[in-house]
Amino acid sequence: MAKVISQDVGAFYQHYPKAAIIVTAHAKEKDNAMAVAWHTSISSNPPLYGVAISSKRFTYELIIDSKEFGVNFLSLEAAELVAAVGGSKGKEVDKFHQFNIATDKSIKTEVPILNTAYAAYECKLVDDRSYGDHQLLVGEIVAVHWLKDAFAPGEILDLDKVNPILYMGKEIYTTTSKDMARALDRKVYGKR
Numbered sequence: 748m749a750k751v752i753s754q755d756v757g758a759f760y761q762h763y764p765k766a767a768i769i770v771t772a773h774a775k776e777k778d779n780a781m782a783v784a785w786h787t788s789i790s791s792n793p794p795l796y797g798v799a800i801s802s803k804r805f806t807y808e809l810i811i812d813s814k815e816f817g818v819n820f821l822s823l824e825a826a827e828l829v830a831a832v833g834g835s836k837g838k839e840v841d842k843f844h845q846f847n848i849a850t851d852k853s854i855k856t857e858v859p860i861l862n863t864a865y866a867a868y869e870c871k872l873v874d875d876r877s878y879g880d881h882q883l884l885v886g887e888i889v890a891v892h893w894l895k896d897a898f899a900p901g902e903i904l905d906l907d908k909v910n911p912i913l914y915m916g917k918e919i920y921t922t923t924s925k926d927m928a929r930a931l932d933r934k935v936y937g938k939r
């Protein structure tokens with residue numbers, strides 16, 4: 748296979764797939780939700796999570812207003828919902844009503860937690876930094892919601908129970924395959 752090396756970086760989709768998640772917010776007596784593919788854990792102590800969100804998004808306005816956001820992890824069955832909240836604007840429509848989104852009560856914030864999420868984080872905003880055309884919002888995780896049955900011992904996702912949504916870019920969604928999972932102990936492999 749020929750390798751292409753180019754200084755014309757373009758949209759750089761080469762690092763996909765990425766887990767597609769739904770970020771939620773509440774402010775001005777409004778709930779909102781948007782799809783996010785650009786997100787990452789940043790620190791375990793304190794527990795920090797980062798999401799890259801354009802300042803054009805209504806969700807961004809709500810997060811800056813409330814200083815809180817929710818991070819919701821979903822299985823492939825919710826891919827249509829990801830496309831729905833990622834294809835509509837909270838400024839124009841009440842997405843929770845329009846897409847019939849059921850929520851659970853949050854405990855440390857006012858952010859809506861999606862009832863169908865196999866895991867969700869409630870975050871308090873600790874930083875908002877501008878990088879190019881997106882803002883990197885960093886939140887301290889102050890509460891974790893998770894479906895105990897969806898996780899194997901050691902709190903790792905049980906792929907027999909949940910197929911997490913992966914986003915390929917260009918509106919394509921897929922998931923993981925349990926058959927391809929391999930346990931490779933870094934202590935063993937680091938010594939070879």
Ligand SMILES: Cc1cc2nc3c(=O)[nH]c(=O)nc-3n(C[C@H](O)[C@H](O)[C@H](O)COP(=O)(O)O)c2cc1C
Nearest residue numbers: 781782783784785800801804805806833835836837
């Ligand atoms: C799969 C997917 C992933 C997305 N990832 C991001 C992202 O990481 N950051 C971002 O700012 N927008 C992202 N978007 C776009 C927003 O979800 C979209 O603009 C949404 O309409 C914003 O809603 P709001 O204006 O109600 O906040 C993504 C959209 C999709 C469909």
